[in-house]
Amino acid sequence: MQNPQAFPFELSGISSLIGRVIDIQEWAERARIPNRKGPGFLDGQAVERVLGISAKSWDPELFGRIETIALVAREALRSARLAASDVDAVIVVTCSPYESLLDQDSFRLLRMLGIPDAVPPIQLGAGCAGLARAATVAARLRATNVLVITYSLPSCVTGDGQGGVSEHYRQNTVHPLGSSLWASPGIFSDAAAALVLRRSEAPRGLALYSRDSQAFGDEPGFVDPLIHYLGGGAQCPPRGVTSAALSCYGMHGEAVKRYYTKGMMLNHRALLAARPDYVDEARRIYTHQASPALVSSFARLAELPLEKAPTNSRELGNLVSPCTAKMLHDDLRSGVVKPGDSVCISVVGAGPERGAFLLPLAVQEVSNPPAA
Numbered sequence: 001m002q003n004p005q006a007f008p009f010e011l012s013g014i015s016s017l018i019g020r021v022i023d024i025q026e027w028a029e030r031a032r033i034p035n036r037k038g039p040g041f042l043d044g045q046a047v048e049r050v051l052g053i054s055a056k057s058w059d060p061e062l063f064g065r066i067e068t069i070a071l072v073a074r075e076a077l078r079s080a081r082l083a084a085s086d087v088d089a090v091i092v093v094t095c096s097p098y099e100s101l102l103d104q105d106s107f108r109l110l111r112m113l114g115i116p117d118a119v120p121p122i123q124l125g126a127g128c129a130g131l132a133r134a135a136t137v138a139a140r141l142r143a144t145n146v147l148v149i150t151y152s153l154p155s156c157v158t159g160d161g162q163g164g165v166s167e168h169y170r171q172n173t174v175h176p177l178g179s180s181l182w183a184s185p186g187i188f189s190d191a192a193a194a195l196v197l198r199r200s201e202a203p204r205g206l207a208l209y210s211r212d213s214q215a216f217g218d219e220p221g222f223v224d225p226l227i228h229y230l231g232g233g234a235q236c237p238p239r240g241v242t243s244a245a246l247s248c249y250g251m252h253g254e255a256v257k258r259y260y261t262k263g264m265m266l267n268h269r270a271l272l273a274a275r276p277d278y279v280d281e282a283r284r285i286y287t288h289q290a291s292p293a294l295v296s297s298f299a300r301l302a303e304l305p306l307e308k309a310p311t312n313s314r315e316l317g318n319l320v321s322p323c324t325a326k327m328l329h330d331d332l333r334s335g336v337v338k339p340g341d342s343v344c345i346s347v348v349g350a351g352p353e354r355g356a357f358l359l360p361l362a363v364q365e366v367s368n369p370p371a372a
Contacts, residue, residue, distance in 0.1 A: 004274040007139055007205030009146065010360040013080025013196030015072045016322060016329040017369045018189070019059020019155070021315070024048050027058055031165040033182045047186055052292040056317035057189040060155040060163060066098050066105065069192050070112040073149045075370040076194035077113075079363060082145060084114040087196075089143035092123045093130035093150040093321050095249075095350070096157045100232065109149060127227060128288050129347045130321035131195075132355025136209040144199045151192035152320035158185035158249065168245050177228055177250030184249040187291060189317035193325035198362065204342060206278075208270050209355035212259075217266050224255040227350035260290050263348035264298045267356040271344070275358070278344065279308065282358060283337045286324035288347035289313035321349070332366045339363060 025044030033042040048054055062068055077084065092106040099105055106121035126133050130150055138146045160166045165185045172178035216222040230236060231247030264287065271278045279285065285308050289295055292314045299309050310327050312319075319326055324345045331337045339361050346356035 004206045004208040004270055005139065006203050007135065007207035007357050007359070008199055008203040009138060009197035009205060010200045010362040011195060012145075012198035012362050013076045013078070013082065014194070014325065014329050014332065014363055014366070015075035015079060015370060016191070016193040016326040017068070017072050018057040018191045018316065018319065018326065019062045021055050021057050023055045024053060027056055027186070030163050031170070031182070031185065033165070033170055033186075036179065051183060051187050053187065053314055053317050055315050057191055057319065058155045059190050060159050060161070063151070063153050063190045063192070064156050066108055067112070069149060069151050070109055071370045072192045073109065073113055073147065073194040075367060076196050077147065079365050079367060080145070080196035080198070081365060082196060085116055087115055087145050087147045088119060089138065089141050089146040090115055090119060090121060091134045091137055091146065091148045092121065093126050093134050093148065094152065095125060095127040095130070095227070095320065096151075096153040097125075098153075126321065126349065126353070127351070128290065128318070128320050128349030129351065129353045129355060130349065131324060131345060132209055132347050132357065133353060135207050135357045136355060138197055139207055146197040148195045148197065150194070150321040150325065152188060152322060153190060154185055154188035155190050158188070168248050172245050172248060174242055174245035175230065175248050175250055177252065180253060181248050181250050183253070184251055187318045188249075189319050191319035191322035191326060193322035193329065195325055200360065204360045205358050206271070206274060207355065207357035208267065209353070210266070211351060211353050212263070217262060222259060222352050224252055224259070224352065225350055226252055226256050226259060226352050228252060256290065257294065259352050260288075260294045260348050261298060261301070263352070263354040264288070264346060265301060267346045267348070267354055268302045271346075271356055271358070278358060279304065281342055282308070282344040283341040284328070284331055285309045285344045285346065286327050288349065289318055289323045290348075291318065329366070332361070332363055333368065337361060
């Protein structure tokens with residue numbers, strides 16, 4: 001079992017943004033996913049039956065611009081009452097960058113935000129557990145104010161450029177997970193969030209992280225990456241149709257189910273071992289919203305009170321790494337959580353990796369999502 005470490009930060013600023021939310025019937029009509037058990041295409045009822053979601057954030061026009069992400073980050077700095085010159089570390093978290101080489105997303109964002117040139121970009125190619133990795137990286141820095149920027153762009157990377165879904169996700173005989181590729185654009189949703197972490201003089205936080213590659217609890221190491229993205233890179237250079245077909249985010253469904261349930265329980269047990277009263281201490285526990293079924297299953301297993309663990313996966317889909325920040329931002333705006341409270345974020349994701357952290361809140365100024 002991983003031993004949680006002290007987390008020397010409090011949350012001083014936050015912002016989040018999702019795209020236009022469309023119901024699953026509209027998405028299905030746009031996506032035109034072939035029905036492999038009969039004629040025609042999957043309708044909204046069929047998609048909802050498989051994925052469990054009734055609507056999703058899907059907005060390629062809004063999220064097709066990196067300026068949207070910069071806007072969210074600026075709003076988080078404003079929430080923290082900081083200037084760009086006050087930031088001494090920036091961590092960018094995404095599994096769907098605008099540019100794939102040389103961490104150019106983070107270079108562009110830091111330039112757009114006016115972050116001093118002496119601050120090196122730290123870009124993490126991370127999926128649903130990205131905030132746990134970012135927290136662990138931040139805890140190892142000497143920084144005072146850490147800006148964490150995270151975003152997910154499925155409508156851009158899995159879309160067809162016209163609001164629908166790329167042909168490679170609808171019909172794909174090359175990718176080993178070809179028959180289920182459509183579930184990636186189906187479940188994943190567009191979102192962005194930014195957090196400002198301020199070093200605390202009296203740390204109350206706690207953080208844990210694990211890759212589970214050497215051991216997965218009482219089992220041997222977990223080696224499946226959960227998301228299989230085989231095209232591109234030196235292993236499969238981008239040449240022609242084959243590379244494009246392999247450059248799809250394929251979810252290994254059974255592996256995801258197994259890793260999510262056990263991984264979330266390992267997070268829970270490690271936190272209980274370190275802080276036996278953590279469930280009572282945390283005003284809210286924000287869990288990764290992989291799918292409605294997995295989220296509710298974990299909450300039952302961990303015996304989490306309903307009022308402690310909010311969920312938005314059925315209404316918004318899987319917002320990937322911004323999902324827990326979005327729920328926290330919503331709760332701050334509504335007054336469900338307040339400065340002085342502590343919250344818990346517990347996540348698992350592709351890699352595989354997982355982690356959790358207890359975070360004291362010190363946000364004095366909370367705004368609505370920025371007008372993009």
